Amino acid sequence: xxxxxxxxxxxxxxxxxxxxxxxxxxxxxxxxxxxxxxxxxxxxxxxxxxxxxxxxxxxxxxxxxxxxxxxxxxxxxxxxxxxxxxxxxxxxxxxxxxxxxxxxxxxxxxxxxxx
Numbered sequence: 001x002x003x004x005x006x007x008x009x010x011x012x013x014x015x016x017x018x019x020x021x022x023x024x025x026x027x028x029x030x031x032x033x034x035x036x037x038x039x040x041x042x043x044x045x046x047x048x049x050x051x052x053x054x055x056x057x058x059x060x061x062x063x064x065x066x067x068x069x070x071x072x073x074x075x076x077x078x079x080x081x082x083x084x085x086x087x088x089x090x091x092x093x094x095x096x097x098x099x100x101x102x103x104x105x106x107x108x109x110x111x112x113x114x115x
Contacts, residue, residue: 023040043098062074
């Protein structure tokens, strides 16, 4: 008897919309002495993506992606007076958009910590 072969899975098209799997770091603290936060995004279909934001006090700089579209790196530049909360970041390609989850948080209370 002959063994049955599983049908081959077709590779995902390179023209699909971006997909976000993981963001490192997923958050940062304000106020903080480091204002440029290096962010690494892992996902699919990220080749050539740009990153947009509509959050006041946030800028995006130095965006680069892998040719295979599996990662995207950029700096989030935190402006003065930024308040804790979600940051609207979006990966944008010719084939679609994907939100990049990221938040700014208030620092932990130092009392009883960091002794």
